[in-house]
Amino acid sequence: MNQCGHFAKNLEAIRKIKNANLTEFSEELDIPKSTLQDILKDGNTSLHTALHIAKYLDVPLSTLTGETAPAENPDSLTVLLRYFEWFSLLPSEDQKAVTAHIRAIMEVLQK
CATH class of the missing domain: 1.20.5 (Single alpha-helices involved in coiled-coils or other helix-helix interfaces)
Structure with a gap:
């Protein structure tokens, strides 16, 4: 799987961990729901949007594009x-x- 695919899977994993629906998660990320839906399909988005999402999740972009889902809390x-x-x-x-x-x-x- 490529980094775009990892980005999509990791975002979806974070959404599920937060127990948020698409509307809630898009609001948390401050992006339109339609943009989030497109990203979750295959991970393709602009660098600007990817960096924006990483900033709102308070994780490095490399964490979101890596092979394992990031942990929100180190506990x-x-x-x-x-x-x-x-x-x-x-x-x-x-x-x-x-x-x-x-x-x-x-x-x-x-x-």
């Missing part, structure tokens, strides 16, 4: 819950792969 339980949400959105094959990697890491840590 470990909140972060863990967000990653569970991210995990639940993965296709089942990817969930199995992530689970296998985590299992392997845990086995190494137990040695």
Whole structure:
């Protein structure tokens, strides 16, 4: 997936974490709802709009275009819950792969 795709997925994940509908989220971001809907389709937007969104979310743009959904609050339980949400959105094959990697890491840590 490219950075535009990550941008769309991460914005959608943040919207869901905030439990906001499209209207509420667009108002929070101070952008038109139609603009938000277009961005959520494929992540394409102007650099100006992307920077504007990052500013309103108080995160670096690189965080929004990265592969994992950003955490709003660094508290470990909140972060863990967000990653569970991210995990639940993965296709089942990817969930199995992530689970296998985590299992392997845990086995190494137990040695």
